Amino acid sequence: MTAVLVIEDDDRIRLALLLALEEEGYRAYGVATAEEGLRRQRSDPAEYVLIDLMLPGMDGFECIRQLRRDDDVPIVVISARDDTHDIVAALEAGADDYVVKPVAIKELSARLRALRRRGRAGAVSSQVFGDLEVSPEAGEVRHGGQVVPVTRTEFRLLCELAEHAGRVLSRRQLLQRVWGYETGDERLVDVHVGRLRQKIEEDPANPRHLVTLRGLGYKLQR
Amino acid sequence: MTAVLVIEDDDRIRLALLLALEEEGYRAYGVATAEEGLRRQRSDPAEYVLIDLMLPGMDGFECIRQLRRDDDVPIVVISARDDTHDIVAALEAGADDYVVKPVAIKELSARLRALRRRGRAGAVSSQVFGDLEVSPEAGEVRHGGQVVPVTRTEFRLLCELAEHAGRVLSRRQLLQRVWGYETGDERLVDVHVGRLRQKIEEDPANPRHLVTLRGLGYKLQR
């Protein structure tokens, strides 16, 4: 059965979430602090983590970062604030999705399902985005059935984006994950995204797959 | 030749799919109902099944479940609705992939390729790559029908690549698997690849089978 870990300090909300999740067929358990959440996830990993941002002690952002360090579990943020900054910061910390309280349980459930679907797709050796296909194993990129020659860096970049398809990755995240740079000029990412577009987009000036989210980063989509 | 069964009640869409699939090099045939599809698949199994969800009589979901009962064939759902519930239900019924109508045939083709890759079985006794043939058992390599004399190291290298045909193998991996070196100069691989090319490639400078993926490694393809 699919397990969900809920990290939320407000008892009433946490209990309500747990009940609703069990109603939906998940095995759900909750903790009230980030520290306990980390411990729990290490000892008995859940398939999903729901987390509030404002927590006593370690806050949600830091908790997400630490979770991400040793786990690729899908993380959904549940926050009271519908603030762009929070959303961006949470996604940059490594969250996969963001919902605003009060949470419609049906919506939450749909989002979990969507994540599961995406996760399943991510597990296969080859990913398809419309007329674009990325095969990490074959070291191959196809566009409209044709193999496109891409460089190693472009390939890594594309794989990284494909692995988190549909989700924005900031320039900083890409710099860290693709290049391993903790710091550095983010324009570097732009350049390589540009070059990649020349190869995999029909009309590089109007990208369909590798799109820019101004101020946020890049995203790969169908 | 790879056969595809299309289960779709709309005559125009079905015919269009069949034509497009044959264009792509598949042997395709179609039926209009789930019942007929099940019968057909039992009597003359195809390698892939494409299925619409909304069908007269037995619906797509039930059809998928029944197909799954006695067959491990990859099933791709073709639906008009881009609805999370449908997608989840179809995948849970046993489908392998889901595309939304109108279907871009290139995308469909790519998805079929992806499925084939995922489901590919292990090594076979003799492998053919166009005009290149490798028989590990006979200890022979043929190029254009002619037996080519290769050295033991070259042969091992070629077998290793053939066993993982279509996948990139890094120099390090090859060094480990062919030579048994945990560490060592990776240029060694280059040299042997070069020598192998002299023997099995029409034009060693422009290899068709034993290709380089810069920064990644080498790959054997047809």
Added chain:
DNA sequence: CGGAATTTGTCACACAACTGTCATGGGATC
């Protein structure tokens, strides 16, 4: 056993491909 032939691994060089930086200009946002 001994010499010849073959195979193997190392090295160095050359060339092509790739990478990252910079500057410029276009577009979006407020």
Added chain:
DNA sequence: GATCCCATGACAGTTGTGTGACAAATTCCG
């Protein structure tokens, strides 16, 4: 309209790969 953000082309430095030469190791064969 000012500002910020992003796309893109050019360029020099770097890296990766192919290849020929050569010596050591191995195999072949009389």
